[in-house]
Amino acid sequence: MRIPCPYCGARDAHEFAYLGDATLTRPDPAAADAADRFHDYVYLRDNPAGRHQEWWYHANGCRQWLRLTRDTRTHAIEAAEPARRDATQADMPGAAS
Amino acid sequence: MSRLNRNRLEAGGLIDRARPLDFVFDGHRYHGYAGDTLASALLANGVRLVGRSFKYHRPRGIFSAGAEEPNALVELRADARREPNSRATVTELFDGLEATSQNRWPSLGLDLLSLNRFLAPFLGAGFYYKTFMWPAAFWEKLYEPVIRRAAGLGRAAREADPDHYEKATAFCDVLVIGAGPAGLMAALAAGRSGARVILADEDFLPGGRLNTMAGEVHGQPAAAFAAHVAAELASLPNVRLMTRTTVFGVYDGGTYGALERVADHLAVPAPFQPRQRLWRIVARRALLAAGATERPIVFGGNDRPGVMLAGAVGTYVQRHAVLPGRHVALFANNDGAWREMLDAAATGANVETVVDVRPNVAPELVEAARARGIRVFTEARVIATQGRTLRSFDVLSPGGRERLAADTLAVSGGWSPCVHLTCHHGGKPAWNEALAAFVPGATPPGLAVAGAANGTFGLGAALREGAGKGAEAAGALGFPVPPLDVPQVEDAPFALTPFWHVGESRGPAFVDLQNDVTAKDVGIAHAEGFRSVEHLKRYTTLGMATDQGRTSNVTGLAIMASLTGASIPETGTTIFRPPYSPVALGALAGHHRGKDFRPVRLTPTHEWARAQGAVFVETGAWLRAQYFPRKGERDWLETVSREVKAVRASVGLIDVSTFGKIDLQGPDAGTLLDRVYINTFSTLAVGKARYGVMLREDGFVMDDGTTARVAPEHYVMTTTTANAAKVYQHLEFCLQVLWPELDVSLASVSEQWAQIAIAGPRSRQVLAKIVDTGVDVTNEGLPFMGAVEARVMGGVEARLFRLSFSGELGYEIAVPARSGAALAEALMQAGEEFAITPYGVEALGVMRIEKGHVSGNELSGQTTARDLGLGRMASTKKDYIGRVMASRPGLVDPARPCLAGFRPVNGSSRLRAGAHFLPLGARPETANDEGYMTSVAYSPHLGHWIGLGLIVRGPERIGERVRAYDPVRGEEFEVEICAPGFIDPEGERLRG
């Protein structure tokens, strides 16, 4: 598989480390139901056949975390965005979460 | 020498008669020429019997002239280079080649195991499954050993492979797979546009069908035309022509796997050259032009040496100038095979008979055959053959049954496009009724197909399609494609009537020659209900041999279809998976073998330690000094004990550069550390260090280490050796994903700094001698857990940390890696008056166990901070990773095994890590398990073995005795639970 790193260009998947679902958000540790929410955050994962957002880390490259949109059936990669850009967008008023 | 090549034509062919080659087959010496394959050279010498079949040990000859060969498998080379199941048809002849027939005993001519044919009723379809139904003991003791000896293929070499294999990566715009007519034209069209082109072909000679056919292309002999195009391609700087290279797999993102046989055509690889090279080719577009494979018709005795694919007969005659026999006959269902035979006859083959299943054959073909004196049988079938190697065959025609002489029977049932690579992403081939063949269905992204692989069988059409698709690929990538003058070739109409199996056959009729699967076996599978193609394959093993059913899959499917009454596409298709051709494991491993499987890293003081006589040990990715034996020491224990005593009595030094070191800078560095460690770092004073523990988000301990604050916005973290990369990745995740608002920059500096620990009561005096003037290392100037930047050894920048893993007064001195060895030397010199002692990781381990520090054995990923006695470090004033999950009931259960120390009750027992704790008198059952010993050491300080371990409610049970049970070593002993610090529990030595 080739991953189009926005910093380094298309690179072989061997250069990357995989983490998993990139749609999860770390829960508020102060919330009343923090224990339940952390349980879901740590352990519960969907296993979609198709479009999937996931974290990949360019370990043997720029050392940036990327949010990939990948089809789990075909390995076709729709998008590869830096994690930090996510954050900047999330900070913008009106940004969808 | 040519007189010995009794089947060699005087002229013609693509062999070099000026370069004769010697080779040996089954101990006999033969001669061939450059340009021969082993198969063509054997045929030239009249060798027709080359092997015995897999199950029934039937005599077998050469069946094809290419990668599809099911029969002519030999052991190539000898001793350590012996390679079984090498296909003689694709083995390029070289001087001194040695080959041995396989699967025969005691000799090829007299094979006693051919008796297996009497066992045939037991070895038929499903024999594995049916035999299993008999008593199991019979299977294990009798059937399996016997069958394994009787059935099978060649013998692998018993010695280690002496050759080297390489891996390489290439990038191109257009990859063309196959250098036949379509591939050559495609590469030419794309190459002339300026695109970077790779043209790969498994043959040593580019040209494919152009090299095996009679006739002209573009006004010159077809092979000369191929050579002309190949020469132009070779001259283009943007084109790479890779011969002897098989593209075997299509992977994601336009990545292709290919195997280049760099030296398989030589007796041994040239000096410093690999035998084979495994390529990863990354291509923006690819074109599959792999041609087609001829398939046989199944009839009685169709496995007899001398029965051969019609195209193979043509190849041997035209390309190798070899007559496979003196009396040639053809059995076919299509016009193409007739033309092949007429061309062979024109070149010098003695074609005597043509048998065609069709009632009507194009009159011009029949006339041309009769004009050559060939007897023609239409609406006829071959039903049986005779001879050890073929002598005669029986024809059944409307005129009756007749026996005809022949030593070579060419067979053609049509052609199957080589669609293999198109299936590698799950695409299913589609049945084409007109061609009676599977053609490519959905192809992997970026891969197009041209020529015979696409079902475009006509030569002229293949040339045009190749040129067109090559231009299309380059054009789609934006390259300007100049018009290409494609040679005009008239294609005769494709005429074939599907015909698979002669129902009137006498004698076994083989579908899969390599796995000895007969038409009858397919019938048995049908009768027993194994009718889907996947069941058929597994039940009969059809198509599951090393040739992957290249000449048998479609035929087997067709026979099953005729039995069920369904159509071929209804019956199923076969899906091909990588690799297209077998790939040696050595090539997949490349240089990663033996010690190079995982290269080790050397510490900055490695050479110094070696000069000190160190014994080294691999710890994670590093090679570290394990201990430093001295003359007269009996064993490692004596050495390690001496090193420990020297440290505790005076001073010792050890390289600790392997710890991970991460540099954190920025206004929010303290905040980040507060969130990843369970304890607080934002309040740490500049110039101080603190031990920290970090958890995974699930609440278990991930890593530990010391982090120092060297400036208000600058921290230096150390991690364990094993987790350096993991912790770095984790910190980047925290910064980039969880809390991108934090302003912190990270850098891994593990390799940039050499770090040496000195420990022992004399360590301050040693340190004082190497620091530059003005550096204060007194107890006040550099107190316990102090961390300062300083200069040492006359101007070398350094960081001094007052830390201790051993429990003694200790320091760690970090200098730029290039100064690491000099630092070791300087410390040795400075410590000479105190008899400073280099020590290794064993002594380090002993001292940390004596001190009760946890290490990798305790940080197992299954322990919490509380389990390790570190629970009180956890801050309650802040959130940190793992905090919420660490408070789960199961993780705070007081009955969890917790860290404790252990000593043997009788004082002299050797403790064992891994031993499980049981209450005294309790039976050794899981229900009674209370935990286990994680680390043990012989303590020279105490004079007996000590251990650390995790035991239920450990800290509450100090003084209690339990049983340490070690069924692996068959030992057990009584131990007493104690506090996990065996030495200086108050820490006075550290602070003094």
Ligand SMILES: [Zn+2]
């Ligand atoms: Zn990158």
